[in-house]
Amino acid sequence: MAGGARVLALTGGVGGAKLALGLARELGPRELSLLVNTADDFKHLGLHISPDIDTLLYTLSGRSSRERGWGLEGETWQVREALENLGAETWFQLGDRDLATHLLRSGRLAAGDSLTAVTRLLGRAMGLEPEVLPMSDDPVSTVVHTAEGDLPFQHYFVRRACEPAVSGFSFEGIEGAAPNPALLERLAAGEIAAVVICPSNPFVSVDPVLQLPGLWQRIAQLSVPVIAVSPIVGGRAIKGPAAKMLAELGMPVDAGAVARHYAARYPGLVDTFVIDSADAALADSIAELGMAVAVTGTLMESLDDKRRLARFVLARAGL
Template sequence: MAIKHLVLLVGGVGGAKLAYGFQQILVPEQLTVVVNTGDDFWHYGLRICPDLDTIMYTLAGVVDRKNGWGIQHDTHRVLGMLQQLGENTWFRLGDLDLATHIIRTRQLQEGQTLTQVTQFLTQHYGISHQILPMTDDNVSTIVQTREHGEMEFQPYFVEHRWQPTVEALTYRGAEQARLSPAVLDALNVADAVVIGPSNPWLSISPILNIPAMRAALRARNVPRIAVTPLIGGQAIKGPTAKIMRELAIPVTPASIIQFYGDLLNGFVYDRRDRKPSVEAIRLFAEDTLMLSDYHKSNLARALLSIIENWTEPS
């Protein structure tokens, strides 16, 4: 049966690749990408939403393909001047990228929601598929580290290049956060939910720690499938494996499945890996290494095939 609406939960670069894949094979009415905002922060007086921007630039086709984030061929004139004026410039703001933050900050200060601002920006970037922040409330991922104690996400991830040892993670504000009407609508009409191959602890957990999100997912008797962020015991990019080791969690797809628990009823592991020894969940082997645009569309197509052939257990 052809899919009516798919909700994709994602964080940054890895999730953006799968979002790009789905964008190629689904019409706008069929897809909503719900994005982590636990990484959002204030910097230079500007509101910066790194994951939303990565998804937006990727779906707009303007992303810097080498980094996986930021805008291609961007320059750093403003940043260079900020540095000359004594600023700490560990967050690499591009000039073209800055326009996004300037508009977002102004519109938020004028009282618009992050959802409205995101709709304005995606529209002007020519994106027809819906990108939504996970919530319009503030949620902040806080990293408890051995070396520096409590750190906000961006100082941990960018300034310290995820080198500090993670002892625990908390998602400040998540318990109180509400889902926007737009996210609730998308979940209500979804006949499938996919959790992208993003870092479960850093990128997906902030989304799932919103109580209304967990409730909405559990209420949907539809395929709820996560894509493994691990291949051969390694993350393609970023600190997923490193964090799992630091939290004394075996670096295996089985651990990921256990982490998501009853929010999932399906899981895609990489075809290079052995099948996880897990009961009570459907397992699918696919090529999850999205090296090229073809691989992204291909993985999305494979997921769509899984969803369209899904039959309830009799």
């Protein structure tokens, strides 16, 4: 790409981190900026936890647990066991090595550093080259509206294992939250050559990013390709509760429902919607929304899978 040009990828969760890794392997160190959902950040045991940022950092640095898909490989749990013995809440699992990340982040934030500055510090310490940017330095919190009442996201997602039926979502603090200042600088400087919406949960990973004040409109005004990858394959979510959420919201559990959500909530934003070969029959109905449709294998089990999908997406963006 031309000097200074970058791909901007919006990501959250395990599925987003997988494609982000593929993009990072296919692009140069100054050719990729990753904008990460922080609306699932929360305080636990006095620590600031940033689950989506950490999933991305650990995935990009090769430290993530291959079995769990989150947390660190080779983790131990002595602190958790000690906390249990003391009667503390341990429903959100923090491993011994993972705690070091949260302790450093919490200490630097308490000292006055921004979340962006702390994330850069962690990225450098882990040897990362792509730019990892929290969606905002201001606090935003996802609230899940359920049949049992409103729940903070991590209480719904982890403590209740996504059991309560959902009826909607809201994002506390989003009206007063500014998009990441480094991102705004890149947008103003015309440095973004393409935008990729990773196969993340559309409701709780992508929506909080795009609904930051004025952000999706600014992206739409860039006149650069915007490529979204469906997180639903063959009627199911490969990871996470997206399929369950679609069903409980009264929407079809398929890639077309995700495309319709993006088209209705962010009209004109998505130029190309990428679906899996298993969903090829949906291509015509998605195209009626005004999006080009690209069909390929989107399952990412190996690093080769991640790189292949990244190459496909970049090619659709003309890069």
